[in-house]
Amino acid sequence: MRSFRWPPPPDGGPRTWGPGPGGPRTGRPALPEPETELVATPHGVRLERLVTGTGDPVTVFAHGLGNGIATTRPFGSGVAGRKVFFQFRGHGRSDSPPGPWTYLDLARDLRAVADLGGATRAFGASLGAGALCRLLAESPDRFDRLVFFLPAALATPRTEVARRRITDLLGAVESGDASLVADVVSVELPPAVRNTPAGWAYLRQRLDQLLRDGLAPGLAGLADQVPLGDTATLARVTAPALVIGCAGDDLHPAAVAEELAAALPDATLHVYDRPGVLWSERADLRERISGFLNG
Template sequence: MSDLFGSPPTEVVDGLEQLVTGSGEPVTVFAHGFAGDIAGTRPLGSGVTGRRVFFHFRGHGRSAAPPGPWTFGDLAADLRTVADRAGATRALGASMGSGALCRLLSETPDRFERIVCYLPAPLDGVRPEAAVSRTARLLSAAEAGDPAAIAAAIETELPADVRGTPAGHAYVRQRAAQIREHPPAPQIGTLWREPAVLDVAALAGFTGRALVLGCLGDPVHPVAWAERLAGLLPKAGLFVYDDPAVIWHNRRDLRERVSAFLND
């Protein structure tokens, strides 16, 4: 997964760290998941034409971390700030980023022409125990600054057949280094005190096209969430992978599916 790694130049604008690649129209903004980073969303946009804007939500990377508690309304405001500045007409949200994107759309249904929701987060704020434990484990390790604990927390995210491989070791090293240098703010743990989207019925007002991508067998992102979101968004397509380790085992198909939808 070599394109996950490296340290491309970024800049902090309006308190949010971002990286801009490509040129021309359309402009697509990419929103990462919990404790994620720009490097993790870049592969999802590698085949997307036009200008691509990757950014860090508040409390991630070099982005500012205002006092909490935070809500998905705050994350939606971050996404809106980046998208408005760039003139983005398309967006991709991964996991937590998908929740922020849906919150924005519930407030401004006509903001984007096309969106992709990859492994969407729960709209009602109720998460499975696997997700709660993962959040607590990573935030605790990051706050303690314990390299071994950080690496161990990251390794649990990997599929069994990737752990112990050169690619797995490289991924853990890269992610651990990012988290040690810029640990996610503890305020991120307060997000789920209320639903990501306060009024899910408002999503019916979305005027663009959507692609929702889910998978089977992922305890952190149950497929029911993807199915529900696809049912709430008008003109939404749903594709479900049969392998929970999508980015590892189906990366090429994932990139092609995202780019085919956004480039059409």
């Protein structure tokens, strides 16, 4: 398979290479982005929010660094009740107050959105998982069910590979160069998915959002920080938790998921055997998350 290339073929491609038909193959178009709202919080930071679904329970979804509502929504596709998605400070249309920012600031963002929406359950991915841990260190009984997807750091800083990836993404977005952003974002895709209709659809959606809304420079300082001083602070959390890790993921080492599961008194750990689970294990992942939260 050829390596990733930008810009995409003008007719939407990609084309098949080698013998056989050479016509373009178009993927399913991305769904239009829903209308969001800006909500005021008690700590003075306006945050972009989207609420979907009806009834109880209410689950709040916290995204990863450089991601947002669009990339977090698939995790809630099978979850019952209302679902509250939002953008942390520095992402999307949310405010970017003067820094430096810490995980305590992110925990305040998460708590405010959860309180405003009446959420009793929480999902955190990567950076969002760290913010959720920080919130629980202060309020261990805030939620009655918890899901942590690919936690990136706990009491030990992120790896050098992860910090460099974050720096590259922020620098590319700041430059406004679509090809440079595409090069960085394409690393999120498994090699088998790049240059496929599904891969192009994902890449276009990510580029549209990042080049439109940008990412605040204040996010760079979070790459060197940790959510917790000591994982022992999570021993007071009694809510059932599902921790999902992935072997071979440089940005989210499986060891971090294992450490988090060991620190939580009532945790179930599942580690996928290869990275890219949003592409290779989407149905299983959706059923695993919804089954746990709905249960």
